[in-house]
Amino acid sequence: MEFMDSLLYSSLFDDSSDDDTNHVERKKKIFKIRINNLDLWDDQEFIERYRVSKKVALLLTRQIEDEIKFDTEKNLAVKPIDQVLATHQYYGSGSFMRYVGDMSGLHKSTVCRIIHRVTRSIAQLRPSYMNTPPNNDERMAVATDFYKISRFPKVLGAIDCTHIQILSPGGENAEDFRNRKGTFSINVQVVGDANLCIRNIVARWPGSAHDSHIFNRSNLKCRLESSEFDNFWLLGDSGYALRPYLLTLLNDPQTQARKYYNESHIRTRNAKERLFGLWKRRFPIIGTKLRSKLDNVQYIIVATAEN
Structure with missing residues (x-):
């Protein structure tokens, strides 16, 4: 009995076995054909x-x-x-x-x-492809394009935020990225012009952040308050506070002039809605759910916005 036990022990731990079933072949490397x-x-x-x-x-x-x-x-x-x-x-x-x-x-x-x-x-490459007009001539050109829509003067851009859905980032701060609709997202602030081009973008805030909170902590607001774009303004929805450089809709307009103002404001700012639709249809990766790590998501959003 002791002899049989020793044979069993040696068979279990003997590395010199010639059994082919213990041999694992390395997977052969395959070079796929690349197309021009x-x-x-x-x-x-x-x-x-x-x-x-x-x-x-x-x-x-x-x-x-x-x-x-x-x-x-x-x-x-x-x-x-x-x-x-x-x-x-x-x-x-x-x-x-x-x-x-x-x-x-x-x-x-x-x-x-x-x-x-x-x-x-x-x-x-963002500074080369995405910037606010640096001088008055270019600002007037942007404002003229907006004026042609509904005769709203001196508009430098339409500002709003859009949610880009992402996977749950995990960790202690994951719930910060859950927006009001219950999904995980990045709340992206965008300023667009009348030609549906993105002039400014902020893509670093979680989905729970409010639009006005993002704007109040943006570099763009500091530039506006320093009178860098004097005599020009942005158009925003009711999610933003009315300021000398950011015009919003009037509440309960009673006079015809106020009604005309709101109508012109809505038509002019509609360029922003068309911009979001075009951007997400052109690059479905941001129109659906981004399945990348959080660090890479922000770069993908900015890279597609430049195109």
């Missing part, structure tokens, strides 16, 4: 898939190429233009990274790293 999407599609088909024109894609690539190119001599390193296209496919499809990888000939983990690198590089 820049030349494959015509201009219209390219825009439908990537939400930007070929000219814009090439311009973005030149501007961020030094930040995103891989410092390697390997032949299969992903080119900067392919990184930009994969990122915009993610923005434009609102899909999972695995799907983007299958369409780009890349592994899911590679797509994940590329999207984060490219998104952060694009977001850093």
